[in-house]
Amino acid sequence: xxxxxxxxxxxxxxxxxxxxxxxxxxxxxxxxxxxxxxxxxxxxxxxxxxxxxxxxxxxxxxxxxxxxxxxxxxxxxxxxxxxxxxxxxxxxxxxxxxxxxxxxxxxxxxxxxxxxxxxxxxxxxxxxxxxxxxxxxxxxxxxxxxxxxxxxxxxxxxxxxxxxxxxxxxxxxxxxxxxxxxxxxxxxxxxxxxxxxxxxxxxxxxxxxxxxxxxxxxxxxxxxxxxxxxxxxxxxxxxxxxxxxxxxxxxxxxxxxxxxxxxxxxxxxxxxxxxxxxxxxxxxxxxxxxxxxxxxxxxxxxxxxxxxxxxxxxxxxxxxxxxxxxxxxxxxxxxxxxxxxxxxxxxxxxxxxxxxxxxxxxxxxxxxxxxxxxxxxxxxxxxxxxxxxxxxxxxxxxxxxxxxxxx
Amino acid sequence: xxxxxxxxxxxxxxxxxxxxxxxxxxxxxxxxxxxxxxxxxxxxxxxxxxxxxxxxxxxxxxxxxxxxxxxxxxxxxxxxxxxxxxxxxxxxxxxxxxxxxxxxxxxxxxxxxxxxxxxxxxxxxxxxxxxxxxxxxxxxxxxxxxxxxxxxxxxxxxxxxxxxxxxxxxxxxxxxxxxxxxxxxxxxxxxxxxxxxxxxxxxxxxxxxxxxxxxxxxxxxxxxxxxxxxxxxxxxxxxxxxxxxxxxxxxxxxxxxxxxxxxxxxxxxxxxxxxxxxxxxxxxxxxxxxxxxxxxxxxxxxxxxxxxxxxxxxxxxxxxxxxxxxxxxxxxxxxxxxxxxxxxxxxxxxxxxxxxxxxxxxxxxxxxxxxxxxxxxxxxxxxxxxxxxxxxxxxxxxxxxxxxxxxxxxxxxxxxxxxxxxxxxxxxxxxxxxxxxxxxxxxxxxxxxxxxxxxxxxxxxxxxxxxxxxxxxxxxxxxxxxxxxxxxxxxxxxxxxxxxxxxxxxxxxxxxxxxxxxxxxxxxxxxxxxxxxxxxxxxxxxxxxxxxxxxxxxxxxxxxxxxxxxxxxxxxxxxxxxxxxxxxxxxx
Numbered sequence: 004x005x006x007x008x009x010x011x012x013x014x015x016x017x018x019x020x021x022x023x024x025x026x027x028x029x030x031x032x033x034x035x036x037x038x039x040x041x042x043x044x045x046x047x048x049x050x051x052x053x054x055x056x057x058x059x060x061x062x063x064x065x066x067x068x069x070x071x072x073x074x075x076x077x078x079x080x081x082x083x084x085x086x087x088x089x090x091x092x093x094x095x096x097x098x099x100x101x102x103x104x105x106x107x108x109x110x111x112x113x114x115x116x117x118x119x120x121x122x123x124x125x126x127x128x129x130x131x132x133x134x135x136x137x138x139x140x141x142x143x144x145x146x147x148x149x150x151x152x153x154x155x156x157x158x159x160x161x162x163x164x165x166x167x168x169x170x171x172x173x174x175x176x177x178x179x180x181x182x183x184x185x186x187x188x189x190x191x192x193x194x195x196x197x198x199x200x201x202x203x204x205x206x207x208x209x210x211x212x213x214x215x216x217x218x219x220x221x222x223x224x225x226x227x228x229x230x231x232x233x234x235x236x237x238x239x240x241x242x243x244x245x246x247x248x249x250x251x252x253x254x255x256x257x258x259x260x261x262x263x264x265x266x267x268x269x270x271x272x273x274x275x276x277x278x279x280x281x282x283x284x285x286x287x288x289x290x291x292x293x294x295x296x297x298x299x300x301x302x303x304x305x306x307x308x309x310x311x312x313x314x315x316x317x318x319x320x321x322x323x324x325x326x327x328x329x330x331x332x333x334x335x336x337x338x339x340x341x342x343x344x345x346x347x348x349x350x351x352x353x354x355x356x357x358x359x360x361x362x363x364x365x366x367x368x369x370x371x372x373x374x375x376x377x378x379x380x381x382x383x384x385x386x387x388x389x390x391x392x393x394x395x396x397x398x399x400x401x402x403x404x405x406x407x408x409x410x
Numbered sequence: 411x412x413x414x415x416x417x418x419x420x421x422x423x424x425x426x427x428x429x430x431x432x433x434x435x436x437x438x439x440x441x442x443x444x445x446x447x448x449x450x451x452x453x454x455x456x457x458x459x460x461x462x463x464x465x466x467x468x469x470x471x472x473x474x475x476x477x478x479x480x481x482x483x484x485x486x487x488x489x490x491x492x493x494x495x496x497x498x499x500x501x502x503x504x505x506x507x508x509x510x511x512x513x514x515x516x517x518x519x520x521x522x523x524x525x526x527x528x529x530x531x532x533x534x535x536x537x538x539x540x541x542x543x544x545x546x547x548x549x550x551x552x553x554x555x556x557x558x559x560x561x562x563x564x565x566x567x568x569x570x571x572x573x574x575x576x577x578x579x580x581x582x583x584x585x586x587x588x589x590x591x592x593x594x595x596x597x598x599x600x601x602x603x604x605x606x607x608x609x610x611x612x613x614x615x616x617x618x619x620x621x622x623x624x625x626x627x628x629x630x631x632x633x634x635x636x637x638x639x640x641x642x643x644x645x646x647x648x649x650x651x652x653x654x655x656x657x658x659x660x661x662x663x664x665x666x667x668x669x670x671x672x673x674x675x676x677x678x679x680x681x682x683x684x685x686x687x688x689x690x691x692x693x694x695x696x697x698x699x700x701x702x703x704x705x706x707x708x709x710x711x712x713x714x715x716x717x718x719x720x721x722x723x724x725x726x727x728x729x730x731x732x733x734x735x736x737x738x739x740x741x742x743x744x745x746x747x748x749x750x751x752x753x754x755x756x757x758x759x760x761x762x763x764x765x766x767x768x769x770x771x772x773x774x775x776x777x778x779x780x781x782x783x784x785x786x787x788x789x790x791x792x793x794x795x796x797x798x799x800x801x802x803x804x805x806x807x808x809x810x811x812x813x814x815x816x817x818x819x820x821x822x823x824x825x826x827x828x829x830x831x832x833x834x835x836x837x838x839x840x841x842x843x844x845x846x847x848x849x850x851x852x853x854x855x856x857x858x859x860x861x862x863x864x865x866x867x868x869x870x871x872x873x874x875x876x877x878x879x880x881x882x883x884x885x886x887x888x889x890x891x892x893x894x895x896x897x898x899x900x901x902x903x904x905x906x907x908x909x910x911x912x913x914x915x916x917x918x919x920x921x922x923x924x925x926x927x928x929x930x931x932x933x934x935x936x937x938x939x940x941x942x943x944x945x946x947x948x949x950x951x952x953x954x955x956x957x958x959x960x961x962x963x964x965x966x967x968x969x970x971x972x973x974x975x976x977x978x979x980x981x982x983x984x985x986x987x988x989x990x991x992x993x994x995x996x997x998x
Contacts, residue, residue: 009818017811017821022721022762025787038785040770041792041816064817067789073818095781 007046007057011197020069028066030125031112032326033105039063039097045089050235055398056082059089059099062106075113076193078398080106081384081391086236086250087320101324108328111383114186120379127327130380134331137375141171142368149364157349157359168367169272175374182378183386190387194394213404217396225396226389229255238319248309250321257306257336263299264343267292288351297347304340307333332381335373342366426457426552429485430544431476433467433492435522442526444537448491451541457552459483467492473505480509487511487551491519491544512556514913514974519547545986553979559910560952564650565670566590566904571642571843574602575886576878576893577675578624583897584673585631589904592667593628594640594656600625602677603879604886608706611749611779611885620886637665642843645672646935648954649872650909670904671873673896674857676843678835678879681729681736688725688831689801694808697728698743701830702750711758714828719761721826722754723810725799726767730834738854740834740883745776747832748783755786764824765790766799766812792816801829835883847874848933856882867896871934872911872956875899914974915955916962922947922969928961937961 025037039060046052046060058079065074074080080103089099112121123130145163152162160168195201204210224230232251237243246252270292286293311333314322342365349359377383432449434440445463453461460483464472467490479485488511490502495518503513521540529536568584570577573595581593599605600621607617628634637656643664644655652672656665680699683690690697694714696704705712712719724747730740744767751763765788772780784790791814793799799812810824837855844851849869852858857876860868867875875896878889903909916936924946929937936954939946948969950961962970962977971977 011819013813013819013821017823019823019825020764022825025789026760035785037787037789038781040780040784040790061817064814068791068814068817068822070817070822 007043007060009061011199018070018072021071022069024065024069024071024074025067028102028105028109031105031109032124032328033066033098033102033109035096035098036063036066036102037097038095039067039093039099040095042094044092044094045099048088048092049083050086050088051082051084051231053399055402056395058083059103063097063099063102066102066106071113072193073197074106075110075190076197078194078198078391078394080110081388082395084232084236084250085321086238087323090323091320098324100321104326107384108326108381110190111186111378111380111387114190114387115182115378115383116185116189117182117379120383123379124328127331130327130331134335134372134376138365138368138372141371142364144171145364145367149360152356152360154356157355159346159360159363162360162363163367165275171371172374175371179374179377183383186378186383187386187390190390194391198394198398200394200397209404213397213400217393217400220396220400221389221392225392227258244319248313248318250319253306253309253313255306256302257310260299260301260303260306260340261336263295264303267296267299271296300340300344300347304337304344307337307340311337328381335369335376339366339369339373342369426487427459427483427485428455428457428487428489428548428551429476429479429483430458430461430489430548431467431472431491432461432463432521432540432544433490434463434465435492435526436466439492439522439526439540442530442533442536443521443540444533445540447537448521448541448544452544452548455545455548457487457548459485468498468501473501476502476505477509480506480511485509485511486515487548487554488516489519489544489547489551490516491521491540491547493522494520512554514557515551515554517547517551517554519543542987542989545989546983547986549982549986550979553976553982554974557913557973559913560915561908561910562648562650562953563908564904564906565652565668566907567592567667567669568671568673568900568904569594569642569652569654569656569667569669570673570675572596572602572675572677572878572880573600573636573638574675574677574878574889575604575621575624576677576880576889577602577673578621578628579890580673580675580877580893580897581634582624582627582631583894584900585633587897587901587905589633589670589900591631591634592637592656592665592669593634594637594642596639596641598639600628600636600638603680607702609749609753611745612775617886640665642672642846645846648936648951649911650903650953652873671875671900672847673875673877673893673900674843674847674849674880675877675893675896676838676840676880678856678883679838681740681833681836683728683831683833688728688799689803689808689829690831692801692803692808692829694803694827695801695829695831697831697833698724698747698750699833701828702746705750705753712754712761712828717827719827721762721764722751722828722830723764723766723799723801723808723824723826724751724830724832725801725810726765726832728831728833729836731768736834736836736854738883739771741771741773742883742885743832743834744770745772745779745885747830748772748776748779748788751783751788752779752786755783755788759787762826763788764810764826766793766810767791768793768795791822835879838880840880847871849874849876852882854882856880867892867899870956873903911953912957913952914957914972915952916950916957916959916970916972918948918950919969919971921967922965923967924948925966927964927966928970931960931964933958933960 041060041064043060046057052058056079062074062077062079083103085100085104087100090101093099108124112124123133148167149163152158205214229251274292288294288297313319314325314329317323342362346359346363346366349355349362430452432445434445439445449461449463452458460479466472480488488506492498499518502516502518506513506516521543524543525536525540567590570581570591570593573593577593578600581591584591604617605621610617628636637658639659640656642654643657645652647653650670652669654667654669656667683697685691689695730736754761754763767790770780770790791812793812794815797813799810801810808826808829810826810829811821813821848871850858857869857880859866859876859881860870867877869876877893877896878884881892924939928948934954934956936951938949940949957972959972962972
């Protein structure tokens with residue numbers, strides 16, 4: 004039984020409220036949370052709540068009162084898998100789950116030093132326009148350097164030079180990594196301050212082991228294997244979807260598929276670097292890297308399609324409402340997956356050259372689009388969530404071992 | 411269900427014929443008191459012709475048996491030994507009436523609360539005590555005489571004190587019952603507190619409109635006489651026939667009137683914080699009534715001293731629910747604040763409004779207003795009872811510092827343009843009226859009713875009724891409801907033309923030689939000096955006497971007796987209680 008009490012020691016100086024926060028959050032999609040009268044039903048029903056993380060009630064309070072640092076420094080924000088149970092049980096229609104989602108958007112914007120994420124979330128049409136524009140510019144640039152390619156058999160890198168794709172990708176990755184590092188540092192500062200975690204507590208003798216176990220839990224058990232997503236966030240027996248539509252599995256297939264594709268792409272490039280195999284050429288489908296890519300691509304496309312269909316048909320309480328940001332992310336993911344599969348198909352089917360090159364350009368442009376805009380939208384959760392889960396796992400480990408200095 | 415009956419069918423002329431019923435109360439009494447032994451101990455009393463134990467004295471069957479017994483055996487006294495007189499006196503008085511026995515010749519003895527419940531560890535002791543109490547009851551009944559209620563003629567008119575919403579509504583209601591009404595108001599205008607209000611919860615109707623409507627209704631009724639700048643200065647007479655003296659503005663002749671009842675609707679005063687209490691006195695710190703007046707006065711965006719107000723902090727329970735101060739809840743202020751916050755938000759939804767409360771008591775339908783206030787952006791912070799918010803001005807900025815128990819451990823600093831101290835209602839200063847009417851005050855300083863549930867508008871002073879916020883904090887609808895309750899009660903008292911009063915009053919015997927002691931201690935002014943055949947004696951007005959018995963012990967000649975509890979009866983009761991109980995009775 005967890006108690007919805009903040010056990011941190013009080014700050015030395017009073018915290019000044021920021022009156023505009025609630026209005027800001029509204030602009031990020033939190034529309035009904037002012038109705039909250041703090042009964043705590045949401046926290047009581049949430050299957051993820053434990054002594055080391057009580058939410059969402061308290062986070063709604065941060066938003067209502069104007070406690071920005073508390074909100075951005077909350078690991079709980081990212082502990083949630085948005086099952087929607089709290090919204091379903093809220094007696095005031097305050098939509099706590101919707102608030103949590105909006106607060107995560109706000110946090111992504113808050114961690115982002117460029118201010119771009121905030122601008123895009125506030126004005127969803129701009130986000131769509133930018134995504135389209137970036138894709139067009141990248142696609143145009145690729146076309147600009149394209150050469151005449153064989154028309155009998157598709158040879159992608161005789162169409163666009165491999166180095167162009169490669170270096171554009173590297174540049175995009177460096178750029179994105181830089182922005183994300185700054186974001187993560189900003190996030191970690193807030194979380195560490197709230198959680199009473201310092202570099203010393205992480206590296207000194209007893210803390211080090213806890214930190215390793217927390218990192219394992221955050222990255223492997225939770226982020227890759229979805230332990231709590233699977234066990235705790237499952238819908239009750241009566242409302243449970245068939246296994247092939249379970250939320251954790253669909254999300255898992257999407258993520259594992261994406262990871263598989265990433266590994267396959269890297270491996271392909273790596274093999275060509277060591278001269279084992281040229282990339283972009285037809286290979287037997289059983290060829291290990293190609294096989295991995297194909298299977299991962301299918302899993303990915305299946306996952307994204309089911310996610311989109313569920314959202315469209317609002318089959319679960321978790322997807323009763325959708326924001327433009329949700330759709331934009333899904334749309335880009337799905338197009339990347341689809342163009343990738345069609346590109347692969349063009350390598351094997353007769354006459355593939357008629358459409359293969361064009362689809363390939365689109366695929367490269369969209370994939371780069373997805374990468375470049377990662378820090379400024381929903382995709383950023385792929386980085387922020389494991390970080391928060393690390394702090395959550397650390398808090399649990401510390402409280403189990405009696406290591407926490409407060410309580 | 412009688413176990414065994416002991417009846418002495420004959421008795422001589424100098425003895426009474428009393429029936430005694432001793433109740434098991436299921437097992438409530440008989441588990442700890444040997445009821446059969448009690449019956450045996452009293453059955454031999456020469457005044458008792460019938461004694462029995464019964465499973466439930468109050469059951470229909472036993473009541474039926476009692477009626478039959480009284481009639482068949484010609485009983486002239488009835489003793490029921492069961493529970494507290496608070497519970498069943500009306501029941502057995504009714505039994506007596508149905509049987510044709512005078513209801514004041516029945517005596518109730520409490521052997522449950524006073525024996526079985528308090529002496530559950532001592533059966534012989536409880537039994538002996540019960541026997542003593544029942545004997546005392548028999549002694550009391552043996553000297554009982556038939557008494558009839560005092561009947562007085564009543565005057566079909568009423569005095570309403572206070573011209574606020576409750577007084578006005580009461581006046582209209584009384585006039586509609588056909589009663590004459592004199593309405594007096596201390597100030598020079600009608601309307602009271604509500605008359606000064608703009609939009610009110612829950613319908614947004616303005617207080618001024620509401621009062622204008624009521625004043626028009628009053629003006630429509632010729633049977634209502636309105637006297638402004640007038641106060642009640644004297645009251646004499648008794649229930650149903652009060653003579654009141656009303657003093658108007660200087661230079662006018664006092665008015666006297668005869669009224670059957672008085673309806674006191676003197677309203678409330680708003681709590682005035684002390685300087686420095688939650689920052690009161692600092693520029694930008696106002697009370698709720700000041701703030702609502704401010705909102706009411708200017709229809710546009712909110713301004714304070716010419717500067718726009720972009721943020722407000724409401725501090726609740728100022729002067730309310732304070733240990734050692736006003737300990738009660740005014741129960742209207744939460745709703746009034748939610749209502750004004752909704753109005754402010756409706757004018758400009760960018761105004762940030764923080765509500766620092768202890769508990770939100772927007773009860774009933776007003777819950778919707780609380781919800782609306784929240785949905786329009788009002789933020790509610792709950793401060794702990796022992797950690798009230800601090801209000802201070804730092805340079806140009808008002809700052810409220812508080813801890814929100816719903817959020818976290820941190821002290822929060824709230825910069826605002828305006829602080830509203832949510833003050834409640836306190837009793838209106840009406841010392842002269844209170845002492846003139848001898849009205850009892852509660853610990854909260856408001857007038858007290860006799861019974862909060864069953865007699866909510868009557869006071870211990872017969873014919874003086876209370877209405878509206880003079881009784882305690884009330885919303886307008888509650889005030890009007892209580893005013894109409896006072897109207898209904900006035901009708902019940904006056905429309906029959908006469909009233910029956912309790913005959914258990916003090917009477918003066920022949921040994922009185924008028925010393926005036928009794929008159930000086932009577933709290934109801936019921937005793938006066940009269941001359942009978944040229945001799946001064948005390949006279950007690952039975953319609954003014956409340957039967958409190960306060961006068962009797964002061965009489966040096968023991969000339970005063972209280973009907974129903976005469977000195978002789980009390981002496982006999984004491985004898986009955988101290989008489990020893992035979993051992994064999996207790997072990998039987």
